[in-house]
């Protein structure tokens with residue numbers, strides 16, 4: 001089942017394997033794409049993945065979430081990203097670009113200039129002008145993503161970035177039309193999607209979203225609210241939804257911990273569902289597909305093992321033990337899994353002493 005093709009619009013994926021967005025921290029301090037970044041995607045494509053989702057890229061440089069965050073709108077990036085896509089398309093893999101606005105996560109880069117739905121100790125509350133500007137920037141960026149040649153875009157609505165903060169009443173305390181009811185909290189996303197209607201209707205371009213099925217706030221109604229959001233996304237023409245969560249306790253587990261949430265969401269929508277988090281063995285993936293999940297998305301298994309697709313073909317599981325040290329290690333110049341068999345252990349020790 002994992003090896004079966006899957007088609008969304010006119011985009012045919014050769015198998016059900018997705019490389020979930022993974023920030024390699026390989027941009028320059030000016031937000032530019034580097035040769036090493038292009039290389040990562042060349043290798044991922046060669047390894048046989050059906051759909052690759054890029055690291056998230058900043059829609060707005062002034063609201064980026066980390067210092068090496070690639071800012072897609074930097075003019076130098078256009079030629080480099082075209083080259084990257086060309087390399088990926090030399091294989092029969094497809095590639096979509098994940099885009100985000102930092103939200104409170106931008107505070108560690110831009111301090112109190114970081115803009116969030118509601119004011120916090122470290123951030124400023126967005127005005128209506130800021131919201132309109134953000135909607136405009138998203139629409140322009142999505143048009144650029146298409147122009148550069150990506151097979152689609154993924155709006156990052158998860159993991160504490162700006163649009164997930166709008167959706168979550170724990171972060172969104174606004175009293176105007178962008179806060180309060182689910183429809184109001186969703187409004188900014190609706191307006192972005194309305195602005196790119198021609199791309200939603202384009203049969204050769206995917207518009208997807210990554211969404212939380214759990215919140216740090218542990219709000220017991222959160223999943224029900226997100227189901228409503230998924231229905232709105234479907235109504236607005238989104239082609240597929242990747243289900244994730246913001247409850248990072250689970251990141252230590254080796255099973256698809258958001259599966260039950262994804263299946264609950266699936267009862268309410270009919271667009272394809274991509275599930276991420278904890279997949280390590282082929283049996284788990286086929287079981288999820290048999291239950292109705294359409295695509296299996298993974299990040300860390302591709303960090304520890306560049307040939308993970310080959311391993312799956314040989315019925316081997318991932319060696320990833322979910323230590324999650326890669327989250328921090330990737331922020332350094334040392335882009336390896338701690339348990340990568342091929343690296344020089346001494347080099348690792350020296351780097352971290």
Ligand SMILES: Cc1cc2nc3c(=O)[nH]c(=O)nc-3n(C[C@H](O)[C@H](O)[C@H](O)COP(=O)(O)O)c2cc1C
Pocket residue numbers: 020021022023024054055056098156158159210244276277278279297298299300301326327330
């Ligand atoms: C180093 C690293 C960077 C990540 N960067 C992103 C990112 O840019 N965007 C995103 O949506 N998720 C990001 N994630 C989360 C993954 O896409 C995925 O949701 C999470 O790691 C759980 O999947 P896994 O168990 O297969 O690793 C990142 C994960 C890791 C390990």
